[in-house]
Amino acid sequence: xxxxxxxxxxxxxxxxxEVTLRVKRQNPEGNDAxxxxxxxxxxxxxxxxxxxxxxxxxxxxxxxxxxxLNFRRSCAHGVCGSDAMRINAKNRLACSTLLKDLNPxxxxxxxxxxxxPVLKDLIVDMEPFFASYREIMPFLMTTGPTPERERLQxxxxxxxxxxxxxxxxxxxxxxxxPVFWTxxxxxxxxxxxxxxxxxxxxxxxGQWERLEILNDRAGVWKCRTAFNCTEACPxxxxxxxxxxEVKHALxxxxx
Amino acid sequence: xxxxxxDVVIVGAGGAGMRAALESSQGARTAxxxxxxPTRSHTGxxxxxxxxxxxxxxxxxxxxxTFDTVKGGDYLVDQDAAEILCTEAVDAVLDLxxxxxxxxxxxxxxxxxRRFGGHTRGHGEAAVRRACYAxxxxxxxxxxxxxxxxxxxxxxxxxxxxxxxxxxxxxPQAATASADVAVAGVIAYELATGEVHTFRAKSVxxxxxxxxxxxxxTSNAHTLTGDxxxxxxxxxxxxxxxxxxQFHPTGxxxxxxxxxxxxxxxxxxxxxxxxxxxxxxxxxxxKDLAPRDMVARAMANEVREGRGCGPAKDYVLxxxxxxxxxHIDAKLPDITEFARTYLGVEPYTxxxxxxxxxxxxxxxxxxxxxxxxxxxxxxxxxxxYAAGECACVSVHGANRLGTNSLLDINVFGxxxxxxxxxxxxxxxxxxxxxxxxxxxxxxxxxxxxTVGSSDGTEKVADVRRELQETMDRNVQVFxxxxxxxxxxxxxxxxxxxxxxxxxxxxxxxxxTDLLEAIELGFLLDLAEVVVAGALAxxxxxxxxYREDFPERDDKNFMRHTMAYATSKGVKLDYKPVVVTxxxxxxxxx
Numbered sequence: 001x002x003x004x005x006x007x008x009x010x011x012x013x014x015x016x017x018e019v020t021l022r023v024k025r026q027n028p029e030g031n032d033a034x035x036x037x038x039x040x041x042x043x044x045x046x047x048x049x050x051x052x053x054x055x056x057x058x059x060x061x062x063x064x065x066x067x068x069l070n071f072r073r074s075c076a077h078g079v080c081g082s083d084a085m086r087i088n089a090k091n092r093l094a095c096s097t098l099l100k101d102l103n104p105x106x107x108x109x110x111x112x113x114x115x116x117p118v119l120k121d122l123i124v125d126m127e128p129f130f131a132s133y134r135e136i137m138p139f140l141m142t143t144g145p146t147p148e149r150e151r152l153q154x155x156x157x158x159x160x161x162x163x164x165x166x167x168x169x170x171x172x173x174x175x176x177x178p179v180f181w182t183x184x185x186x187x188x189x190x191x192x193x194x195x196x197x198x199x200x201x202x203x204x205x206g207q208w209e210r211l212e213i214l215n216d217r218a219g220v221w222k223c224r225t226a227f228n229c230t231e232a233c234p235x236x237x238x239x240x241x242x243x244x245e246v247k248h249a250l251x252x253x254x255x
Numbered sequence: 256x257x258x259x260x261x262d263v264v265i266v267g268a269g270g271a272g273m274r275a276a277l278e279s280s281q282g283a284r285t286a287x288x289x290x291x292x293p294t295r296s297h298t299g300x301x302x303x304x305x306x307x308x309x310x311x312x313x314x315x316x317x318x319x320x321t322f323d324t325v326k327g328g329d330y331l332v333d334q335d336a337a338e339i340l341c342t343e344a345v346d347a348v349l350d351l352x353x354x355x356x357x358x359x360x361x362x363x364x365x366x367x368x369r370r371f372g373g374h375t376r377g378h379g380e381a382a383v384r385r386a387c388y389a390x391x392x393x394x395x396x397x398x399x400x401x402x403x404x405x406x407x408x409x410x411x412x413x414x415x416x417x418x419x420x421x422x423x424x425x426x427p428q429a430a431t432a433s434a435d436v437a438v439a440g441v442i443a444y445e446l447a448t449g450e451v452h453t454f455r456a457k458s459v460x461x462x463x464x465x466x467x468x469x470x471x472x473t474s475n476a477h478t479l480t481g482d483x484x485x486x487x488x489x490x491x492x493x494x495x496x497x498x499x500x501q502f503h504p505t506g507x508x509x510x511x512x513x514x515x516x517x518x519x520x521x522x523x524x525x526x527x528x529x530x531x532x533x534x535x536x537x538x539x540x541x542k543d544l545a546p547r548d549m550v551a552r553a554m555a556n557e558v559r560e561g562r563g564c565g566p567a568k569d570y571v572l573x574x575x576x577x578x579x580x581x582h583i584d585a586k587l588p589d590i591t592e593f594a595r596t597y598l599g600v601e602p603y604t605x606x607x608x609x610x611x612x613x614x615x616x617x618x619x620x621x622x623x624x625x626x627x628x629x630x631x632x633x634x635x636x637x638x639x640y641a642a643g644e645c646a647c648v649s650v651h652g653a654n655r656l657g658t659n660s661l662l663d664i665n666v667f668g669x670x671x672x673x674x675x676x677x678x679x680x681x682x683x684x685x686x687x688x689x690x691x692x693x694x695x696x697x698x699x700x701x702x703x704x705t706v707g708s709s710d711g712t713e714k715v716a717d718v719r720r721e722l723q724e725t726m727d728r729n730v731q732v733f734x735x736x737x738x739x740x741x742x743x744x745x746x747x748x749x750x751x752x753x754x755x756x757x758x759x760x761x762x763x764x765x766x767t768d769l770l771e772a773i774e775l776g777f778l779l780d781l782a783e784v785v786v787a788g789a790l791a792x793x794x795x796x797x798x799x800y801r802e803d804f805p806e807r808d809d810k811n812f813m814r815h816t817m818a819y820a821t822s823k824g825v826k827l828d829y830k831p832v833v834v835t836x837x838x839x840x841x842x843x844x
Contacts, residue, residue, distance in 0.1 A: 014509070027762065028764050029762045029763065029764060051509065051510065051597065051598075053597075062767075062768070063714070063715070063716030064714075064716060066759065067715075067758055067759025067760050067768035068759050068760040068762065068768060070760075070765045070767055072295075073477055074291055074295045074297070074476040074477055074478045075295075075297060075299070075300050075476045075477075076476065076477055077300070077512045077513075077593060077597070078593075078596070079299055079300050079392075079395060079589070080291075080294070080295040080296075080297070080299055080300065080476065081294060081295060082291070082292075082295045096596055098596070098597075119447065119764070119765060120762075120764055120765040121765075123765055126292065130292075133406075134406050137407075138403050138406060139354075139355060139403040139404055139406060139407040140353075140354060140355030140403075146353055147353075149349060149365075150349055150352040150353070150358075150365060150366050151352065151353070152363070152364030152365065153360050153364055154360060154362075154364050155359075155360045155361075155362065157360075158357060158358075158359065158360045161357070162357075165357050165389070165396065165399075166392070166395075167399075168294070168299070168395070169294050198355075201355070201357070203355070204355070
């Protein structure tokens with residue numbers, strides 16, 4: 001079907017257009033038409049606003065058409081990390097992806113992120129993902145007495161790890177990684193990003209413990225630099241670069 | 256049904272909840288229940304900074320900060336509490352730094368600070384650099400750092416557990432002044448399974464956040480439905496000062512997405528359709544950095560008087576175009592990206608359309624400075640605590656200063672965690688009736704029974720939308736007796752319709768359809784309290800502006816509202832404001 005942009009009805013009104021959303025669904029309890037756990041695609045025809053995001057379209061379905069459609073969401077502006085989904089075959093946040101930027105002339109496909117068990121519709125089991133994050137000891141490790149005032153850090157030292165502090169743990173990177181999909185052991189890119197944030201923090205003294213964990217079978221050497229993670233990151237973190245910096249530290253023994 | 260037993264149960268895993276957990280879990284067996292995952296909490300959306308008179312970049316002290324907080328709150332602040340907030344602020348920031356929070360730094364390597372609205376030196380002489388920050392994602396860094404410390408300390412979380420009832424061992428309103436009422440625990444609904452869980456605890460801390468979803472245009476997350484406040488209200492606990500809601504001046508026009516006040520702290524300017532820097536007329540000394548209530552009103556007034564921008568003349572402009580792109584990238588990267596993503600505006604070269612957005616509840620569950628929940632003006636409920644936006648200490652009074660909420664969650668989160676653990680050391684578990692979960696189980700069952708039933712004629716989404724629209728229309732920046740009466744009447748009708756609401760999903764697993772219905776019930780109860788308090792407060796103070804009573808009236812209204820839910824509707828009482836050093840003055844900036 002074609003998108004038809006209509007003239008604004010009144011001054012200041014936002015343009016509307018028609019769009020088809022194809023959503024991949026699964027209900028663990030089954031419903032009238034589908035058995036428990038059966039995967040199927042369902043299409044919804046919607047009238048959307050030019051300012052609408054994919055999340056608005058999903059809400060329109062849930063609130064007006066089918067209340068059983070399930071997905072996670074909270075902040076709705078790209079900072080809480082709840083609504084990472086595979087939208088037109090690319091991992092993105094539903095709340096920061098505008099429909100009009102997706103070529104609404106063609107059906108827009110929405111699937112759960114890949115590589116984690118699907119629990120219902122677009123909801124996946126996040127526990128394996130958070131378990132990998134916990135594994136890399138994502139907290140400042142220091143020795144010696146706690147100083148009275150703040151630890152000093154130059155703006156340059158602070159800048160060194162700025163990129164990886166932006167991570168919101170949405171799992172878009174990890175679930176875009178072909179190695180993660182096929183290798184049940186790999187920590188995935190996010191855990192390496194989480195480790196990078198501390199390894200290159202001048203205040204931290206736990207870098208070698210973390211590097212040792214990442215040197216493991218499940219660690220950085222699994223990465224084949226496919227760059228999927230960097231493309232998927234909704235925060236614009238250069239994930240592949242962070243991983244290569246960790247590899248470099250392991251190769252040279254210098255951070 | 257599953258039963259659990261803990262020393263301390265914390266409800267909510269945002270900044271206040273996790274800060275409390277880091278304290279309580281050191282000496283008391285602690286569980287943290289959250290309806291999300293901890294890192295999804297809305298603390299992470301806070302942008303600009305956390306106030307503390309570190310004096311790292313210029314002269315500053317806690318007394319100036321206290322004065323600004325009291326004046327910013329239009330003298331409805333309890334001054335003893337504000338003094339604690341501002342004095343403990345310095346350690347609260349240093350604690351976070353020691354936990355690893357990556358603050359921006361000065362060239363000397365110390366924590367950098369910047370200007371924010373209403374924060375001044377010398378009792379209003381000029382703006383002061385008091386906000387400690389990490390670009391425009393300070394809340395994100397706080398949430399991440401606290402979560403990381405919780406991982407280190409192996410804090411026990413129950414993720415996606417919705418707390419739907421609070422169990423006390425007596426009626427807080429029936430009990431005489433001398434009789435004790437204690438907390439027994441909470442009842443929670445597990446999203447993944449639909450199972451109802453009973454959590455007995457010696458201490459319970461509510462850290463459930465705000466209720467911005469009573470409004471349509473809001474910076475708040477979809478999940479901010481005031482659950483903790485509404486549960487307390489339903490169990491006979493009063494809510495304090497709920498008519499005071501903060502409308503943040505710079506929401507993205509039409510969307511409500513927050514653009515930090517840091518944009519103005521870094522030099523951004525608000526302009527009307529003639530290009531005029533209109534804040535010069537409203538606050539000649541600190542202009543664009545006046546407190547939020549004043550700026551929001553000024554913006555709404557510019558639009559009302561025909562000086563709004565855009566085709567419908569319904570917003571003003573936030574102008575950053577005179578700032579260096581490199582400076583914008585370094586200090587305001589996220590909010591400028593929001594402007595690009597959601598409005599297609601390039602802030603380097605184009606001003607950003609903005610309009611006030613419902614942002615923060617100054618009111619909430621009344622507490623002492625130790626976080627203990629009050630059941631009337633003086634008596635506490637034993638073992639029950641509240642902290643963060645759901646609580647009212649009151650450190651924000653009638654209008655919160657920017658950067659004082661990230662401070663609040665850290666200072667009073669910590670204090671409530673300490674107090675809850677200390678109480679749990681000697682307290683016994685209060686008796687929990689065997690059928691304590693009956694109300695929740697019944698509510699869930701009757702909502703499930705509406706699926707496909709002919710009785711249910713109302714949709715959750717319709718009732719919610721009408722509530723939010725009437726609140727935006729009648730209870731926003733400008734209020735009158737007439738607008739508030741209209742809102743009150745609409746809410747009565749919506750509460751009636753809510754009784755006939757039907758859901759779609761009968762499933763046990765991940766039934767968010769059912770939970771949205773329950774959350775709407777919370778919103779309706781809270782909206783009723785907001786409107787009742789606003790109707791009775793025939794004055795203008797801070798975030799509450801009555802066009803029919805445009806002046807502050809200290810003689811009749813320098814007192815906190817205490818709202819109680821009764822079978823006959825909302826009953827209002829009042830509580831004196833604690834005044835120590837600062838006598839009320841006219842609020843000029």
